[in-house]
Amino acid sequence: MAWVAVSGVGGPYFGKVSEVSSNDQTTYLPTSSDATKVQQRLGDFSDSDDIPAVVVLTSESPLSDGELKTLTEAVAILPDQVPGVSAELSPVIPSEDGKAAQVFVPLDSGEGLNDTVQAVGDELRAAAPEGVSxxxxxxxxxxxxxxxxxxxxxxxxxGVALLAVFLILVVVYRSLLLPVAVLSTSMIALTGALLLNWWLAKWGLLMLSGQTQGILFILVIGAATDYSLLYVSRYREQLRVQEDTAVATFAALRGSLEPILASGGTVIAGLLCLLLSDLKSNSSLGPIAAIGIVFAMLAALTLLPAILFAFGRAAFWPRRPKFEPDVVAAEHGDPRGVWAKLAGWIKRKHRPIWIVTALVLAVGVVGATQLDATGVPQSDLVLGSSEARDGQQALGEHFPGGSGSPVSVIVPEDELQAAADVLLASPAIDGLTVAASDAPSGTLPVTADGVGAAPGPPAAPGTVAPQPTVSNGDVLLQGTLTQAADSDAAGDTVRELRAALADAAPAALVGGVTATAIDTNDASIHDRTLIIPIVLLVITLILMLLLRSVVAPLLLVATTVLSFGTALGVAGWMFTHVFQFPGVDPAVPLYSFVFLVALGIDYNIFLMTRVREESLEHGTRQGILRGLSITGGVITSAGLVLAATFAALSVIPILFLVQIAFIVAFGVLLDTFIVRSLLVPALTYDIGRAIWWPSKLAKASTGSTASTASKRSKLSLREDA
Incomplete structure (x- = not known):
């Protein structure tokens, strides 16, 4: 009943995420960032917190006076025609070649911004003369x-994620009711996670964005389905040896509780390492996604068992598991099937298998050198057609590329001219103004000779000339860049200006669109360097506690890192030569690492916890082969499900998400079919019981007599006590 209540209350929140989310890059920067400090103070120098739109009007031939007049009239009535448009519009500014004009249109930055932008474009296109774009x-x-x-x-x-998972489950289990039960568990877990995260965002404790929302959806569906599959596998096993479904349910819960909690705990620990990030987008994703994993575990361990208990064997219809303990005993004595055959091959050829597999993966790592993870221009963040990108290109052809996205410099009033001289000396600055709220245009021009008069007719006699707006002793300078604000050249210019201002005006703060981009990239690179080693350390320690060993966890983490490196290498080659992406966001390797390492370790946990269980009864090497045979099917199914759910992210035309979708989906398949199926079993089989060092299991003999098995059972009880 509790899950039904969660579903009923949380369902409507799927359509309300936009109320508490933000895609403004500046809001995710660390508070210590210059770009953040400038953004927070822009309102001190203006009565408005509107966001500027730059309308570019182009023609194949020079615009006539009549066409300019028509455009001016259309722009002038925008505030009356379109809600959300400020009355403080700039005039229509023709380009030097006469083939274009631009106008700055301040828009309300509230929730309806998208509709306002579309309405502005529609109104002006309807009024524009023929031939004007x-x-x-x-x-x-x-x-x-x-x-x-x-x-x-x-x-x-x-829709895509759920359909992909449903089809996989139908093929794997050849049942209709079981996939519905598993997907219902996943969706209700997602509903609970979204409900809690929505209110945490509403209270200002977390920050939601489009990318964190997408990752949350995929992560919860994938993880909840994986944990559910592990329980379903144990439940099916127990139904074959237990006639009473209640007994089978509790036995399945006991068998799946430790691996599910360990797997989920590992993912949560890895995600919470993101709290160390300087970027709020990263530090918020950590707890948001961790909450999702908690709900995924709870649903798989409470809701799904209740559903399957209610349906009993009918949940697997038409392939209902029969009560056949004698058959099960015979199978355990001589495992059959594809995974048993693979186990036999590993037994015979274990050393060549792990050596060749490791070498092939190492070759794939080389491709990581082609992964250009230094940042992506803002204009390339959205895949497919983009009016803003086309407009930015048209703007650069006829005007200074940085028009509408100036470099903003907050500087003490007594350092105004010193800072202005630095900006004016840069060949990348086309013009410079200072904020002046009492000037008609809201700004005053700044030259090497000082602050000039406001443009327009001369002031009437006796009136006071406009002066720069001063807030807490500071003024706001804004310089127009000659390059596009999101270009590498503009980034280099901002870095040069910061270096020069550090000497000429030490208190100056440089912000704006370009500064936000480079501060974000710098913070992402810092996070990558700091967090990746910490995630590895945390996961290794968790595995040591879980497996009561030092050697096995180190091997598992090493193979998972190798798998991640290969996935990154293949992605680097594909992104450069096949998809021809313009670059990679610096956060992509970090996100991919956290997801792949944490989730890749999941499958190793599923495998090795069963291997340890079997090793206590049958010896290490036999336990490895039996563990692989028994868990092969469920882990492969789980890997396919998780890869499919992450691949679904690629339907969202955001470069960042598409790149993460490829790396994680490919990496999960690599982990599932190569690392966990070949490399880990073959390597651990070659090493033998030493993988359990320093636990007592590393010293146990590997006989096969009943006496030896009895001793191992006692050893198991002593170790677990």
Whole structure:
């Protein structure tokens, strides 16, 4: 009943995530970042917190006076025609070649920004003379692109992921009721996780964005399904040896409790390492996703067992498991099937198998050198068509590329001219202004000779000339870049300006679109360097506690890291030569590492906990072969499900998510079919019982007599006590 209540209350929140989420990159920067400090103070120098849209109007031939007049009239009535458009519009500014014009349109930065951007474009296109193209770009245009890109999360993403999982489960179990039970468990777990995260975001304790929402959906569905499959496998085993479904249920819970808790705990520990990130987007994802894993575990260990207990053997219809303990005993004595044959092959050829497999994976790692994870221009974040990107290109052809996205510099009033001289000396700065709220345009021009008069007709006699706005002793300078604000050249310019201002005006803070991008990239690289080693250490310690060993955890982590390196290498080659992506966000390797290592270890945990269980009864080498034979089917199914769910992220046309989808999906398949099926069993078989060092299991003999088995059972009881 508790899960039914969660489902009923949380269901409507799927359509309300936009109320508490934000895709503004600046809000995710660390508070110590210059770009963040500038963003927080921009409102001190203006009465408005509107976000600027840059409307670019282009024509194949020079615009006539009549066409410019028509465009001016259309722009002037925008505040009356479109809700959310500020009345403080700039005039229509023709380009030097006469073939284009631009106008700055401040828009309300609230929830309806996307609709406002589209309405502005539609109104101006309807009024524009024939042959004039209209583009809405600038910060508002690119934000609208992101909002449109994330629109499919609640519908398309969930639909594709659930359909893929359903088809896989139907093929694996050849049943209709069981896949429905598993998917219902996953969806209700997701509902609970979303409900809790929604309120935490509402209370300001966490920050939700489109990318964290998408990752949460996929992670919960994939993890809950994986944990459910592990329980289903144990339950099916028990139904064959227990006639009473209640006894089978509790036995299945005892058998699956430790691996599910250990696997989920490992993923949670890895995710919570993201709290160490300087970027709020990363540090928020950690607890958001961890909450999702908690609900996935709880649902798999409580809701699914209750559903399957209610249906009993009928849940597997038409392939209901029979009560046949004698047959099961015979099978355990002589395992059969594909996985048993693979185990036999590993027994005969274990050393060549692990050596060749490790060498092939190592070759794949070389491709990681082609992964250009230094950042992606804002204009390339959205895949497919983009009006903002087209508008940015048109803007660069006729105007300074940075129009509408200036470099913002907050500097003490007495250092205004010193800072201005630095900015004006840069060939990448096309013009410089200082914020002046009492000037008609809201700014005053700044030259080497000082602050100039406001543009327009001269002030009437006796009136006071506009002065720069001063807030807490500071003024705001804004410089127009000659390059596109999201280009590498603009990034280099901002870094050079910061270095020069550090000497000329030490208190200056440099912000703006370009500064936000480079501060984000720098923070991502810092996070990558810091968090990856910590995740490895935490997961290794958890495995040591779980397996009561030092050697086995080190081997498992090493093979998983090798698998991750191969996935990254293949991705680097594919991104460069096949998909021809413009680059990779610095956070992509970090996210991929956390997901792949934590989730890849999951399958090793599923395998090795069963191997340890079998080793206590049959000896290490035989336990490895039996563990592989017994868990092969369920782990492969789980891997296919998880790969399919992450691959579903690629339906969202956001470069960041598409790249994570490829790396994680490919890496999971690599872990499932190569690392866990070949490398780990063959390597551990070659090493033998030494993998359990320093536990007592490493010293146990490996006979096969009943006496030896009895001793191992006693050893198991002593170790578990």
């Amino acid at each position: 209209v583009y809405v770009t600038g910060p508002a245009g690119f934000t609208s692109d992101l909002v449109n890109g994330f629109k499919g999360i609640d519908g398309i993403l969930l």
